[in-house]
Structure formats: C-alpha cells, structure tokens
Amino acid sequence: MIEVQTEDNGRRVVVQMSGLITESEIDHCSDRLAESVGAASSQTVLLDWTELEGWAKGAKTVGTWFGMRHWGGVRRVAVLADATWEDETLRIADIYKLAEVRRFPTAERADAIAWLASV
Template identity: 35%
Template sequence: MITVLNGLPTGVVGFQANGKLTAEDYTGVLEPALAAAGADGGKIRVLLDFGGEFEGMEAGAAWQDLQMGVREWSAWERIALVTDHAWMRDGLSMFAWAVPGEVRAFPGAERDAAIDWLAAD
C-alpha cells in the first residue's frame, strides 16, 4: 500500500510504502499525485519512504512502475529513497544510471536529510 505524505516542502511530493505494492497503488495514488506535482510542467522531486513493513511488489505494480518512469522521463529531477533495506539501497546504487534525474539513498534515520536534499536549490 502507498500513502501520500503531507507536510513536505513546496516542490517535494512524498510517499510511504507498506506491505505489498499493487498496480492499483500506482494508478490510484502515485500517478495522480505525481501528475498534480508536475502539472505546471516543472520538475518533480520525490521522497520514497520504504519503511520496515515493505513486502515487495506484485507483477502489475512493477509494470506500472516501469511505465510511469518512462512516460515522464524528463520531469524527474530528484528522487530520494529512504529505507533500511540494504538490498534496496544497493539496487539503487547499481542502477542509478538508468534512473532519470539525481537519485540518492538514505537510511531511515536520515529521512530529514533526504527531505532537505530534495528541497535544496
């Protein structure tokens, strides 16, 4: 399940992932929030918080993830992944070259630093 995070700085949209992500999480929550964030044609800065309860993605969610990234390729400016799952941080490091914009991984204890990095000019 994905929920939209409130109270973030202007220009930053954030999401908290828990449990297993579904295609509906992407089409019903992620896509509308990202569309609203980039509605003015500006760049998108995203906080992805994958807390301790994240259990993976269904196949449909993985497909939606791929489609969404490709469709809005030029809009992605910064992505901060916050997680204590080493395999996610390592995976991001390995494939950062394939992700649009700047990406950084932060441990859960550094969530505030991730938000500061996203909001910085």
C-alpha cells in the same frame, strides 16, 4: 499501500509505500502522482520505503512505465530505505536518468530532506 502528498509548499512530492504494492494500487494512485509531480516547483521526490515489503507480480512494470512517462522533469530522488532495497535504488536511477538518485538509511530522513532541499 501508497500515499502521495506534497511538502514544503509543493516543492517536494513524497510517495510513501508500505506493505506489498500491487498493480491496482499503482494504477489507482497514478493520476495523483502525475498531478503532484507536475505541481512540484522544484521537482524533487522522496520515496519513503521504510515500511515497504515489496511489489506484487506486474506492479514494478506499471511503476516503471509511469516513471518513464511522467517523471522526466524530476531533478532529485531520495529513496528512504534500508540496504535491502539498494538494487531497487539503482533501478530508480536507471529509470530517472535526468535525476540525481540517492538512497538514505531509514533513520536519516532529515538528511534526505535536506539533500532534496539543496537543489
């Protein structure tokens, strides 16, 4: 499941992913993501992967395409995830070349938000 919301008066977009993410889920929420990222004034994103199990075949490709097309203005991305997702965090950094990307352990949500807010 993918949930998209804004926080801090629209300054931060939060994308919470849980379970096994499918291509259709990414397609379904891509308009909401584009809307939220476009409306965020400081262009920061929190990817909350604390309950993520992974991506179904094809889902990463769709997510990569979306990111390259819509997230050019993102300045910082905080990935809230355990060390299992370190390689994926590196992939996020490769996709969003203009953004600073940093992974935070799941217990450090407040630190991740503080880092995003310090832009």
